[in-house]
Amino acid sequence: MVPVPDEEDKATHRTRNRWGEGDRLRGEILDAASRLLSELGGEDGLTIRGVARAVGIAPASIYQHFTDRNALVTGLMRHEFARLRELMAEADAKTDPEDVVGRVRAQLYAYCAFAVDNPGHYRLMLSSSAARPTSAARPEGPMVDVIDTVAEGLARCDEAGHKLRLPSDRAAVMVFVGVHGRVALLHSSPSERGRKRLIPFVDELVSLVFD
Numbered sequence: 001m002v003p004v005p006d007e008e009d010k011a012t013h014r015t016r017n018r019w020g021e022g023d024r025l026r027g028e029i030l031d032a033a034s035r036l037l038s039e040l041g042g043e044d045g046l047t048i049r050g051v052a053r054a055v056g057i058a059p060a061s062i063y064q065h066f067t068d069r070n071a072l073v074t075g076l077m078r079h080e081f082a083r084l085r086e087l088m089a090e091a092d093a094k095t096d097p098e099d100v101v102g103r104v105r106a107q108l109y110a111y112c113a114f115a116v117d118n119p120g121h122y123r124l125m126l127s128s129s130a131a132r133p134t135s136a137a138r139p140e141g142p143m144v145d146v147i148d149t150v151a152e153g154l155a156r157c158d159e160a161g162h163k164l165r166l167p168s169d170r171a172a173v174m175v176f177v178g179v180h181g182r183v184a185l186l187h188s189s190p191s192e193r194g195r196k197r198l199i200p201f202v203d204e205l206v207s208l209v210f211d
Contacts, residue, residue: 026065028055030079033072034121041120043073073124080121081142084114088149100160101206104153108179108202111146115183116195122183147176154209163211171209178205 032054036046048069052059066072091110095103115122125143151172158164164171182201186194 025055025057025061026075029057029062029065029072030076033076034079034083037076037120037124038118043076043120043124046073046076048072077125078142080118080125081146084111084125085146085149087111087114088146092153100153100157101162101210104150104157105202105206107150107153108175108206109199112179112183112198112202115180116186116198119187122187126180147172150175157210164209165211166209175205175209 029051033046033051036050036054037043040046046069048059048062048066051072052062055062062072066075087110088107091106092103095106097103148169151168154164154171154175155168158168166174179202182198186198
């Protein structure tokens, strides 16, 4: 049953999307939820009513795209992972194509910048993206996709003559765990000095996976 908006919600004014623009509204809902998550610092205070108010629509309009708050949070998590992957891809594309090691580092720099600048989003993504086993016993999930991206970059390095100490998939996991641990320490004890040490740390960590 779709909740009936109260008087406060009925008073919300917004230009109605034209027919066929439902995807646009869904994007606006997720963008608003992302902004609220930044302001709140975490998902606990994120509500359907609050997101609706931020977009300028009635809560009932959100239920047309997300069945409940859990569905909204899941959608937001996927939205943020897509944003992270896009930032990593952009960092890769801006690096000299021949500098295959530099491309991996650039992706990890982008990952660290996202995690540090968006602590609430990062916590949501880590807590809501548990890998799911498949029939082939291989985990699946948005975080696995991020690790796979790093693995692909490391495989390119190996093919270009930068020999790895481990298979690319295992090396990617090792690098990711190290970067995540460093970011977690910075989140627990934020400091400008700690943030400045992220890039040198990434450089040192990446160097460890090569012979």
